[in-house]
Amino acid sequence: MIFGGLPGKVHDNAMNHQTRDFAMRDITTTMPLTVRMRRSPFWARSHAAGAQGYIVYNNMLIATGFACGEEDYRHLKSAVQLWDVGCERQIEISGPDAARLVQMSTPRDISKMVDDQCFYIPTVDRRGYMTNDPVLLRLDEDRYWVSIADSDLILYYKGLAAGLGLDVSVHEPQVAPLGIQGPKADELAARIWGAQVKDIRFFRHARVDVNGTPMVLARSGYSVQGGYELYFEGETGGDILWDQLMEAGRDLDVCAGCPCQAERVEAGLLSYLSDITPDMTPFEAGLGRFCDMERDPGCLGWDALQAKQTPTRQIRPIEIAGDPLPPQGTFWPVEAEGQRVGRISSSCRAYDFDCNAAIGLIDASHWEPGTAVQVHTPAGMREAEIKEKFWGKF
Amino acid sequence: MIFGGLPGKVHDNAMNHQTRDFAMRDITTTMPLTVRMRRSPFWARSHAAGAQGYIVYNNMLIATGFACGEEDYRHLKSAVQLWDVGCERQIEISGPDAARLVQMSTPRDISKMVDDQCFYIPTVDRRGYMTNDPVLLRLDEDRYWVSIADSDLILYYKGLAAGLGLDVSVHEPQVAPLGIQGPKADELAARIWGAQVKDIRFFRHARVDVNGTPMVLARSGYSVQGGYELYFEGETGGDILWDQLMEAGRDLDVCAGCPCQAERVEAGLLSYLSDITPDMTPFEAGLGRFCDMERDPGCLGWDALQAKQTPTRQIRPIEIAGDPLPPQGTFWPVEAEGQRVGRISSSCRAYDFDCNAAIGLIDASHWEPGTAVQVHTPAGMREAEIKEKFWGKF
Numbered sequence: 148m149i150f151g152g153l154p155g156k157v158h159d160n161a162m163n164h165q166t167r168d169f170a171m172r173d174i175t176t177t178m179p180l181t182v183r184m185r186r187s188p189f190w191a192r193s194h195a196a197g198a199q200g201y202i203v204y205n206n207m208l209i210a211t212g213f214a215c216g217e218e219d220y221r222h223l224k225s226a227v228q229l230w231d232v233g234c235e236r237q238i239e240i241s242g243p244d245a246a247r248l249v250q251m252s253t254p255r256d257i258s259k260m261v262d263d264q265c266f267y268i269p270t271v272d273r274r275g276y277m278t279n280d281p282v283l284l285r286l287d288e289d290r291y292w293v294s295i296a297d298s299d300l301i302l303y304y305k306g307l308a309a310g311l312g313l314d315v316s317v318h319e320p321q322v323a324p325l326g327i328q329g330p331k332a333d334e335l336a337a338r339i340w341g342a343q344v345k346d347i348r349f350f351r352h353a354r355v356d357v358n359g360t361p362m363v364l365a366r367s368g369y370s371v372q373g374g375y376e377l378y379f380e381g382e383t384g385g386d387i388l389w390d391q392l393m394e395a396g397r398d399l400d401v402c403a404g405c406p407c408q409a410e411r412v413e414a415g416l417l418s419y420l421s422d423i424t425p426d427m428t429p430f431e432a433g434l435g436r437f438c439d440m441e442r443d444p445g446c447l448g449w450d451a452l453q454a455k456q457t458p459t460r461q462i463r464p465i466e467i468a469g470d471p472l473p474p475q476g477t478f479w480p481v482e483a484e485g486q487r488v489g490r491i492s493s494s495c496r497a498y499d500f501d502c503n504a505a506i507g508l509i510d511a512s513h514w515e516p517g518t519a520v521q522v523h524t525p526a527g528m529r530e531a532e533i534k535e536k537f538w539g540k541f
Numbered sequence: 542m543i544f545g546g547l548p549g550k551v552h553d554n555a556m557n558h559q560t561r562d563f564a565m566r567d568i569t570t571t572m573p574l575t576v577r578m579r580r581s582p583f584w585a586r587s588h589a590a591g592a593q594g595y596i597v598y599n600n601m602l603i604a605t606g607f608a609c610g611e612e613d614y615r616h617l618k619s620a621v622q623l624w625d626v627g628c629e630r631q632i633e634i635s636g637p638d639a640a641r642l643v644q645m646s647t648p649r650d651i652s653k654m655v656d657d658q659c660f661y662i663p664t665v666d667r668r669g670y671m672t673n674d675p676v677l678l679r680l681d682e683d684r685y686w687v688s689i690a691d692s693d694l695i696l697y698y699k700g701l702a703a704g705l706g707l708d709v710s711v712h713e714p715q716v717a718p719l720g721i722q723g724p725k726a727d728e729l730a731a732r733i734w735g736a737q738v739k740d741i742r743f744f745r746h747a748r749v750d751v752n753g754t755p756m757v758l759a760r761s762g763y764s765v766q767g768g769y770e771l772y773f774e775g776e777t778g779g780d781i782l783w784d785q786l787m788e789a790g791r792d793l794d795v796c797a798g799c800p801c802q803a804e805r806v807e808a809g810l811l812s813y814l815s816d817i818t819p820d821m822t823p824f825e826a827g828l829g830r831f832c833d834m835e836r837d838p839g840c841l842g843w844d845a846l847q848a849k850q851t852p853t854r855q856i857r858p859i860e861i862a863g864d865p866l867p868p869q870g871t872f873w874p875v876e877a878e879g880q881r882v883g884r885i886s887s888s889c890r891a892y893d894f895d896c897n898a899a900i901g902l903i904d905a906s907h908w909e910p911g912t913a914v915q916v917h918t919p920a921g922m923r924e925a926e927i928k929e930k931f932w933g934k935f
Contacts, residue, residue, distance in 0.1 A: 177594035178572035179605055180870045182886055183691065183814040184596075200571035202578075203597035206691070206814060211573055251704070273703035278696060297577065297600070299693035302672060306700025309667035309841040310645070319819075420577040420600060425713075447703040476574045492576055 174476050175200065184208050187233025187323035188385025196403035204297045207234035210405040217498050220409045223328060223372055224499075227335050228404025229392055230326030232369070237322040237378070238281075238293040238301045242315040244308075245289045247445065251307055252278070252300075254429065254452055255437045256444035260285040265350040265365055269429035269437050270300060275451035277427050278303055280419050280434070282367060284352060284378075292363075292378070294324065296419035307447075323385065324376045327392070328404065332374030335396040340364065344375070357388055369406045371414040371539050408474075413497035413504040414539030415464060422462060422492040422506045428455045431508070433462040459511050460489065464534040465520070467503040471496040473525050480523045481507055481531070488513040491522055500538045509533060568870045569594065578602050581627025581717035582779025590797035598691045601628035604799040611892050614803045617722060617766055618893075621729050622798025623786055624720030626763070631716040631772070632675075632687040632695045636709040638702075639683045641839065645701055646672070646694075648823065648846055649831045650838035654679040659744040659759055663823035663831050664694060669845035671821050672697055674813050674828070676761060678746060678772075686757075686772070688718065690813035701841075717779065718770045721786070722798065726768030729790040734758065738769070751782055763800045765808040765933050802868075807891035807898040808933030809858060816856060816886040816900045822849045825902070827856040853905050854883065858928040859914070861897040865890040867919050874917045875901055875925070882907040885916055894932045903927060 178201065185207045198210035210231065212219055222228065240248055250257055253268040260266060266283045279300040284292040293300065304317045327336055336344045340355040344364060347353050352365035355377070363378040379385055393401055417423050423432045429452070430438070440456060443449040465481075472494060481489035489509035497504035505522075513520055516535040521528050572595065579601045592604035604625065606613055616622065634642055644651055647662040654660060660677045673694040678686040687694065698711045721730055730738045734749040738758060741747050746759035749771070757772040773779055787795055811817050817826045823846070824832070834850060837843040859875075866888060875883035883903035891898035899916075907914055910929040915922050 175571050175573050176592075176602075177569050178596055179569050179594060179868060181596060181815065182869060182872060183812070186871075198570075200573060202572055202575060208570075272696075272699045278699070299696055302666075302693055303696035303700040305666045305672070306697040306702075307704040308700075310701040310704035418577070421575065474573060475576060477580075478576060 174474050178203075180208070187231050188379060188382060189229075189231040189233060189323065189325055189389055192386050192389040193229075193231040193403050193405075198403070198405070204234040205236045205295065205299075207236070209234045210403075212405065213403055216407075216409055216496070219404060220407050220498055222400070222402060223370060223404060223407050223410055225330065226400040226402065227327065227329035227331035227374070227396060228402055229389060230328055230368075230405050231323075232326045232376070232406070233323030233379075234297075235294050235324045235376075237320055238295060238304060238317065239290070239320045240293065240304060240315060240317055241290040242313075243289060244313040244315040245291055248304055248307060248313055248315050248317075249283065249291050249293065250445040251447045252303060253283075254439060254444070254446045254449055256439040257283065257285075258444060262287060263351050263353060265352060265367055267350075267437060269432065269434045270303075271429065271446070271448035271452065272303075273447045273451060275428050275448040275455050276425055277419070277423055277429060277432060278425065280417065280423060280432075284363065284365065286363070292320075292322070298419065298425075321380060321382055323379050325379050325385070325388070326368050326370075326374065326376055326404075328368045328370045328374035329372050331396070331399040331401075332372075335392060335399055335401060336364070336375055338395045339391060347375075358384060369416060370410055371416070372410070408493070409495040409498060410539065412493045412495040412506055413500065413537060415506065415537030417462065417506065418493060422508075427508075428452065428458065430456055431458040431461055460508055461511070461514055463507050463509045463514050464537045465491065465505040465507040465509070465522075466532050466534055467491075467494065467505050467522050467524070468530040468532075469503070470526070472503055472529075476525075481509065482521045482523070483513050483519070488520060497538050502538075504538050505531070568868050572597075574602070581625050582773060582776060583623075583625040583627060583717065583719055583783055586780050586783040587623075587625040587797050587799075592797070592799070598628040599630045599689065599693075601630070603628045606799065607797055610801075610803055610890070613798060614801050614892055616794070616796060617764060617798060617801050617804055619724065620794040620796065621721065621723035621725035621768070621790060622796055623783060624722055624762075624799050625717075626720045626770070626800070627717030627773075628691075629688050629718045629770075631714055632689060632698060632711065633684070633714045634687065634698060634709060634711055635681075635684040636707075637683060638707040638709040639685055642698060642701060642707055642709050642711075643677065643685050643687065644839040645841045646697060647677075648833060648838070648840045648843055650833040651677065651679075652838060656681060657745050657747060659746060659761055661744075661831060663826065663828045664697075665823065665840070665842035665846065666697075667841045667845060669822050669842040669849050670819055671813070671817055671823060671826060672819065674811065674817060674826075678757065678759065680757070686714075686716070692813065692819075715774060715776055717773050719773050719779070719782070720762050720768065720770055720798075720800075722762045722764045722768035723766050725790070725793040725795075726766075729786060729793055729795060730758070730769055732789045733785060741769075752778060763810060764804055765810070766804070802887070803889040803891060804933065806887045806889040806900055807894065807931060809900065809931030811856065811900065812887060816902075821902075822846065822852065824850055825852040825855055854902055855905070855908055857901050857903045857908050858931045859885065859899040859901040859903070859916075860926050860928055861885075861888065861899050861916050861918070862924040862926075863897070864920070866897055866923075870919075875903065876915045876917070877907050877913070882914060891932050896932075898932050899925070
């Protein structure tokens with residue numbers, strides 16, 4: 148039974164492009180801070196330090212900037228910043244079936260991880276599509292933290308554990324990472340926790356004493372400037388640690404900061420739900436090197452991925468010609484000879500390289516380095532070129 | 542191995558209360574509109590109509606108001622509004638095991654649903670804790686939409702389906718609900734789809750013709766003023782339908798709107814992640830009437846819920862004395878004789894009842910109607926009383 152329907156001609160949708168264009172220009176809005184936006188133990192300090200705005204990530208507030216974009220970028224590359232990245236929530240998976248449960252979610256073989264190791268793992272559903280791109284911390288042979296990007300991956304593990312009756316506990320502990328990022332991060336951390344922390348290798352972790360409580364300090368972070376993430380446990384005392392770090396690092400010019408769009412885009416650090424979307428495989432995201440495809444390590448999406456190893460579109464670095472562009476509010480279409488061949492998901496002024504750097508998802512027909520394409524931007528159509536590599540050091 | 546630790550006394554945390562208080566007063570911020578915040582086919586029209594701000598809900602933008610709070614409230618109660626509630630995402634579950642999979646997630650027996658029916662279902666994990674509070678639509682005996690509140694419940698279903706190898710498809714279709722809410726919603730809908738839509742009963746749905754495409758129209762919505770939700774399918778054409786409704790309802794004073802905090806709080810409509818948190822059972826949320834506890838319908842959390850039928854805290858209506866209060870940015874502690882006995886999660890000025898209405902989670906010791914308590918608000922300590930019922934009609 149289908150009711151009704153208006154007689155006569157439907158309005159034409161000539162307005163569509165105008166409204167889309169309008170939306171792209173209107174790049175900020177007002178957001179009330181409500182109960183549903185959780186705040187970390189560092190939030191009050193970070194906020195008081197002058198966070199200019201926030202986005203919501205895993206139902207938590209994460210700052211978007213403190214000074215102007217270029218100033219935040221140059222400071223991150225020359226000094227050290229404290230980042231309230233409490234929005235990187237932890238899923239704690241523990242018990243006899245912990246490793247098996249984690250392995251079901253990712254094509255990366257985790258069987259050889261050691262207890263002080265971190266792994267970047269693409270996680271996938273049974274069709275091989277990405278559900279998150281977390282950092283996995285092995286704390287013990289039967290205890291892991293999955294430090295997630297922006298999706299409720301905990302519900303996937305809960306579903307699996309419930310359906311299969313696994314002997315495992317899955318919960319979200321009170322853990323909020325604090326980023327200590329920048330070239331002077333080693334020196335700052337050493338002043339608080341001793342020179343030994345300088346010896347922590349990349350994507351390894353150790354325990355440090357945080358005012359009487361042992362906590363995990365990992366050499367990791369969402370920048371390529373070096374540094375750590377401290378996995379702060381508990382609901383209180385974040386302000387105390389924050390003040391200690393600020394005090395200890397005064398002569399290092401330590402400042403409040405946050406993930407820097409310009410720095411992470413020029414370095415090709417991907418963002419789940421911006422660059423990586425849930426309709427993409429790890430191969431499309433350019434994460435094939437994190438997939439062990441020789442034999443199935445126990446991933447429920449492995450069979451599906453077998454058939455998807457040769458993508459027809461993939462993430463690529465792209466340089467967009469001309470003056471700096473406005474911040475990106477929507478995907479920007481990428482065209483060649485008037486045909487759509489991809490989209491730009493993130494872009495920035497790469498100040499150190501004096502160009503517009505971007506992350507795009509590009510069809511195989513046009514993804515070779517050197518290929519000329521055009522990008523629809525809010526500042527008009529721009530010439531662009533597929534690049535061989537991203538700009539920032541890695 | 543635990544490194545370091547600062548010698549000497551830790552700073553005392555006398556600042557804690559000040560910073561918390563500061564955070565409560567600072568109730569709005571700036572949010573850039575980025576790629577990760579998806580927009581519905583109605584967003585451009587709703588935005589152009591003057592949405593004053595947004596929050597992020599299921600990674601989509603949802604407006605928080607258009608006029609002042611009281612004006613939006615009075616208009617909703619007297620006329621009709623169009624709400625872009627595209628953030629109510631759909632999980633489409635179809636195939637031979639569809640009903641079984643849905644049933645695993647909820648203690649409400651769905652076996653007697655008919656094809657044009659909607660069910661409000663608490664969903665729970667295997668420990669009986671709430672994962673969402675969606676509206677379930679049965680489209681067919683092996684095809685359901687789960688119209689979700691703010692969590693990625695799709696990942697729970699994907700985990701279950703993958704782990705158990707169920708013969709079922711789980712995906713998020715391109716469906717964005719449009720709310721048509723208010724006492725004149727029936728008249729407006731009838732002008733577009735014919736008088737038959739007035740016969741759709743509460744929590745039933747029918748198919749209507751939307752410019753050539755059949756779509757689901759349900760008598761439901763996140764207000765108690767009556768009306769519909771149209772489950773709009775596709776990425777384009779939302780503006781056309783919006784304009785048709787605005788044109789057809791001009792003499793009914795149709796306006797753009799959004800869920801109204803004052804109207805929903807006074808009526809006791811709960812919000813997942815505000816009033817209901819993932820550490821609560823349906824019984825604590827006051828949703829016991831939606832749990833079939835006589836025999837297990839096939840819910841994986843049913844055994845755990847058996848043991849949790851007598852909660853020690855539960856959601857209650859609360860009247861807070863005095864002048865109107867500022868908007869709520871954090872939980873407000875509820876006390877009695879200096880002891881904490883609960884929290885306020887949502888509050889409003891209930892203009893029609895000339896009081897401050899609130900939703901609280903209150904310990905059994907103090908939840909009897911008539912009990913006097915005190916509430917810590919940003920405007921100071923206030924006297925308050927547990928009420929028998931919420932204020933708005935239901």
